Amino acid sequence: MSFDSTIRYRRDIDGLRAVAVLAVVFFHAFPVWEPGGFIGVDIFFVISGFLISGIIFRDLEAGSFSYADFYARRIKRIFPALAVVLAACCITGWFWMQPEEYKKLGRDVISGGAFFSNLALWKETGYFDAAAETKPLLHLWSLGVEEQFYLVWPILLGLMWRRLNFLTVSLTIAVASFALNVATVNTHPGAAFYSPLSRFWELMAGSILAYLQMYHPKKRVGSENWRSSAGAGLVLAGIVLLDRTSTFPGWAAVLPVLGAFLLLSAPESWLNRAVLGNAGIRSIGLISYPLYLWHWPIFYAVSNHDLWAGAGAYGARWIALAVAYCLSAMTYLLVEKPIRFGKLKEQATIFSTAAITALILLGMSIVWTDGFSYRSRGEIAQLSQLAGKYPATEWRDHTCFLDPQQDDTRFTADCAASGHRPALFLWGDSYAAALYPGLLALQARNNFGVSQYTASACPPLMNVDFSDRPFCAEINRGILQRIAHAKPQTVLLGANWAYGQTSKNYNVNHLQDTVAALKAIGVARIVVVGPMPQWEKPMPSMLMQCASMQKMIGTNEFSRCGLVKGIEDLDRSMEKRVKSLGVWYASAYTALCNKAGCLTVINGTSVSSYDVGHLTPDASRYAVQKMATLILAH
Numbered sequence: 001m002s003f004d005s006t007i008r009y010r011r012d013i014d015g016l017r018a019v020a021v022l023a024v025v026f027f028h029a030f031p032v033w034e035p036g037g038f039i040g041v042d043i044f045f046v047i048s049g050f051l052i053s054g055i056i057f058r059d060l061e062a063g064s065f066s067y068a069d070f071y072a073r074r075i076k077r078i079f080p081a082l083a084v085v086l087a088a089c090c091i092t093g094w095f096w097m098q099p100e101e102y103k104k105l106g107r108d109v110i111s112g113g114a115f116f117s118n119l120a121l122w123k124e125t126g127y128f129d130a131a132a133e134t135k136p137l138l139h140l141w142s143l144g145v146e147e148q149f150y151l152v153w154p155i156l157l158g159l160m161w162r163r164l165n166f167l168t169v170s171l172t173i174a175v176a177s178f179a180l181n182v183a184t185v186n187t188h189p190g191a192a193f194y195s196p197l198s199r200f201w202e203l204m205a206g207s208i209l210a211y212l213q214m215y216h217p218k219k220r221v222g223s224e225n226w227r228s229s230a231g232a233g234l235v236l237a238g239i240v241l242l243d244r245t246s247t248f249p250g251w252a253a254v255l256p257v258l259g260a261f262l263l264l265s266a267p268e269s270w271l272n273r274a275v276l277g278n279a280g281i282r283s284i285g286l287i288s289y290p291l292y293l294w295h296w297p298i299f300y301a302v303s304n305h306d307l308w309a310g311a312g313a314y315g316a317r318w319i320a321l322a323v324a325y326c327l328s329a330m331t332y333l334l335v336e337k338p339i340r341f342g343k344l345k346e347q348a349t350i351f352s353t354a355a356i357t358a359l360i361l362l363g364m365s366i367v368w369t370d371g372f373s374y375r376s377r378g379e380i381a382q383l384s385q386l387a388g389k390y391p392a393t394e395w396r397d398h399t400c401f402l403d404p405q406q407d408d409t410r411f412t413a414d415c416a417a418s419g420h421r422p423a424l425f426l427w428g429d430s431y432a433a434a435l436y437p438g439l440l441a442l443q444a445r446n447n448f449g450v451s452q453y454t455a456s457a458c459p460p461l462m463n464v465d466f467s468d469r470p471f472c473a474e475i476n477r478g479i480l481q482r483i484a485h486a487k488p489q490t491v492l493l494g495a496n497w498a499y500g501q502t503s504k505n506y507n508v509n510h511l512q513d514t515v516a517a518l519k520a521i522g523v524a525r526i527v528v529v530g531p532m533p534q535w536e537k538p539m540p541s542m543l544m545q546c547a548s549m550q551k552m553i554g555t556n557e558f559s560r561c562g563l564v565k566g567i568e569d570l571d572r573s574m575e576k577r578v579k580s581l582g583v584w585y586a587s588a589y590t591a592l593c594n595k596a597g598c599l600t601v602i603n604g605t606s607v608s609s610y611d612v613g614h615l616t617p618d619a620s621r622y623a624v625q626k627m628a629t630l631i632l633a634h
Contacts (some may be wrong), residue, residue, distance in 0.1 A: 004452035008573035010267055013047060015276025016260065019043045023239055024139075025295045025324070029317045036242030039256035041142045042202055042249070044292075046260035047204025048146055056154055057214055060161050070154055072349045077289075078143070079352035080339045086113060086359045089136055092301075099371030101541045106366025108137040111144075113360040118144035122194035123529040136248030136300040139292065141194060148196040149203050155464050157285065170208055177201035185250035187470040188405065199249070209261055228269035245334070245469055247503050289422060290336065291328035298324045307537040313569060372458030390610060394437045394617045395454075401433040402455040407471040415448025416486060424631070425451045425481050425488040427460040427479055430614060431532055432494030437617035438624025439492075439631075446632060451486060453479045460519050461510040469505060484521040491518055494529040496613065497574060498567055508574060515581045526583040529630055530571045532613050533589060533598040534564035539607040543600055560597035564612075568593070584630060591626035592619070 027037025040159035059065035083351035086109050093105045100382050111120040117140040160169055182193050192198045238255035246252055247290035266272055275281070302320045311587070339348040366372065395401045400415035417423045426432055433454040446514060458472040462480070466472035483491060493514065511528065518526050535542045546561035571589040578585040592599045592608065599608045599619065608619035615623060624631065 010270035011282055012267055013051070013264070013276075014282040014288075015272070016038035016043065016047060016263055017277065017285035017288040017389070018281045018283075019235070020047070020260075020601055021291050022284065024292065025321065028296060028299050029141075030320055031244070033459060035244070036239045036246070038248075039235070039238040039242065042253055042256040043260045044142065045199065045202035046209075046257055046264065049149075050210045050264050051206070052150065053153070053157075053207035054183045054210035054214065054250040056157055056179035057210060057378070060157065062266070065158065067154060068268035073296060074147070074150060074347045075352050076340050076345065078147070079332060079356050080335050080348070081290045081293055082113070083352065083355040083359060084142070084288075084331055085297065087295055087354075090359065090362055093136075093377065094372070096301075097143045097371070098541050098545065099373040101537070102371030103138060103367055104371075106185045106363040106371065107365030108140070109366070110360055112137045112140040113356045113363065115147040117141045117329040118148075118194040118196065136297045139296040143311050145194075145196050145199045146203070149200055149530060153203070156633055167208070170204060170211070173206065174201040174204035177204065181249050181253070182251060182397050184248055185506045186467060189247075189470070190404075202249075202253065202400055204263070205261050209264055213265070224266035225271070225435070228396065229269040230265040231259045231264075231266070232271060234259030249348060258459050264464045265448065287325075287328045287332045290331035291324060294331070295321075295324040298327075305464070330484070346622035389433075389479070391437070391617050395430075395433040396452060400436075400452040400454065401430070402458075402475065404456055404470060406455070408422050408475045408595075411453060411478075413450050417483070417488075418612050423449040423451060423486065424491040424492055425483055426454065426491045426492050427483070428454055428459075428492075428529075430456050430459050430530070431496040432492070433458070434532075434615040434620055435492070435494055435529065435624060436620070438615075438620035439623070442624050442628055442631070446628075448632070451488065453482060453483075457505070459497075459506050460493045461495075461507070462504070462513040462515055464505055464507070464510050472505070480517055480521070487522065490525040490527060490631070492529060497531040498534050498564075498570060508577060511578065512581055519553070525585065527616060528553045528574070528583060528585050529627070530574050530578075530587045530589055531567050532609075533592055534567055534613045536562045536564060536610060536612070538611040539600070539609050543607065557601040558594055558598060559600045563598055586627040586630040588623055589625065593625045606632075 005291070020040040023034060023037040023040030023043070025037075027034045027040070028228040031037070056065060056070065059070075070620065080422075089105060090109060092103050107120070111117045117137065121138070121141050121439070160166065177197060180195075181192050181201065181414055184195075184198060185193075187206060234255045238252070241253070242248065242252055263272065263276070298320050299317075302316055338344050339352065344351075392398075396415070398405070398406065398410070399412040400408055417425075424439065424443075426436060433452070436454075437452070438451050439450045439452075455472065455475050457464070457469050458475055459478065460479070462476060464473070493511075495506065497506060497508060515526055537545065542562040543559075546559060568589060571587055575585045575587060589598075599622065602608060602616075602618045602622055606616055606618040607621075608616060610616050
């Protein structure tokens with residue numbers, strides 16, 4: 001078996017790094033331009049597997065491989081820039097974030113510094129986790145996957161080297177990982193996306209290519225120009241054809257992974273030499289790691305300003321890009337280069353490890369002190385005590401309100417109203433489940449029964465493709481059968497209708513199919529509850545940010561500060577749409593809002609939403625009472 005032991009710098013790899021990071025950055029800044037730009041992360045995985053595995057192979061072949069040296073190199077490569085970004089977030093957060101928000105940042109600093117962000121996000125992928133825009137360190141999930149791979153892969157290589165056939169073992173691992181990814185992407189999408197086991201095949205693809213190029217350098221499939229062109233086409237197809245609604249990773253991830261594989265296999269092709277090897281593109285590739293680290297926290301900061309989505313959106317986003325680029329270049333020149341290649345490289349491992357450890361301890365302190373809550377004074381301090389908690393008990397979580405991993409069989413017997421006539425049947429997602437505390441209070445005063453059949457991220461819509469939400473179609477079919485059996489006087493439909501602007505699952509045009517199905521089984525009264533007010537940040541963080549602008553503590557306080565625009569217009573259009581179907585419409589927006597704004601604080605003791613839109617139990621009771629005449633049969 002021949003072995004190519006030469007180690008040479010490949011300009012085209014830095015160019016491919018630039019393509020990967022620009023795809024991610026522009027996807028976050030201008031998603032309309034690059035709907036599938038998130039595949040840049042998958043390209044990074046293949047590059048990483050190719051380069052790092054190549055280094056390990058050469059050291060193993062030479063008999064000089066050392067686990068200590070390997071992990072020291074990883075620390076010098078990953079820790080310094082990461083420490084700078086984490087420290088900047090902690091410092092900025094001290095001055096800018098309110099306690100509850102700062103506490104969440106502390107958790108993210110811990111998981112990011114310890115490289116388990118992907119596992120933390122996997123755990124939080126329930127429908128109730130804060131939106132991505134509320135996580136300034138969301139992007140560190142990919143570092144978690146990569147570093148978890150390198151905790152296992154060098155050890156496995158050391159164990160099987162000269163003992164087992166590398167290609168047989170590595171292909172078996174890669175195929176098993178890919179199969180797990182495909183098997184779980186529909187039923188457990190959070191696991192498929194964040195689990196290292198369902199992502200390792202992407203790094204393994206790069207590892208296998210590195211092995212082939214070293215031990216079988218003369219074996220080629222097609223010309224290099226053909227391979228590079230095909231690879232570029234696959235990457236471009238992924239960027240253009242995929243989007244946020246795509247089932248990913250799954251089979252779709254083959255586009256960027258195979259594309260990167262083919263491009264890496266063709267270093268002498270014209271495209272690699274003339275385009276990816278171009279000095280301008282390579283300069284971006286050199287700072288790709290700090291650019292990846294910096295861009296999302298900066299976008300997060302800017303996205304909380306009206307300019308991000310307003311008339312000046314393009315200007316604001318280009319400025320954010322420029323700031324991210326400048327900080328990345330400075331981090332590369334002043335931190336990465338001196339530590340990896342300069343006079344500091346000998347002490348870099350110890351200092352870098354100490355810095356990350358200190359930041360993890362700082363993150364723990366932020367969490368333990370509730371975001372250093374003593375920073376709040378007066379009215380801010382009062383608001384910090386009103387934090388809404390996820391009302392699992394009042395929503396009947398896991399029994400009458402199912403999470404994404406539960407199917408229709410998990411509804412329990414007490415979800416059905418028994419012995420009460422007239423009866424009301426509640427059907428919908430988590431926003432519908434949030435109405436249950438209010439309906440329960442209304443029931444006590446009006447003597448009717450309430451059945452609750454709700455499931456997260458599962459709107460009450462028939463004939464919808466729920467391929468990215470396991471069990472939803474099955475749950476809706478089962479609920480329709482239960483309604484036919486129970487024969488309730490009223491069916492109440494509720495959902496996060498505002499989500500329809502970004503999710504195909506929430507297309508309100510499908511309401512007509514649901515209404516038709518309900519009428520076909522004899523339901524006399526159908527009531528659709530309209531969209532809830534939405535807020536730019538979870539409460540009470542939003543209120544604390546607004547407290548300097550207006551008084552927020554009182555009996556019932558209404559505000560427009562931080563209120564998401566467009567919900568009122570959606571409410572009006574939905575009302576027309578629903579009434580045209582010949583059913584009743586209950587406007588939650590009208591119940592919760594007036595000329596001064598929308599309800600924020602109830603009786604000075606509770607916020608109206610525990611996150612950006614789900615009603616707290618107190619707000620549910622308030623809103624349902626306001627809508628009582630529409631909800632109850634006349």
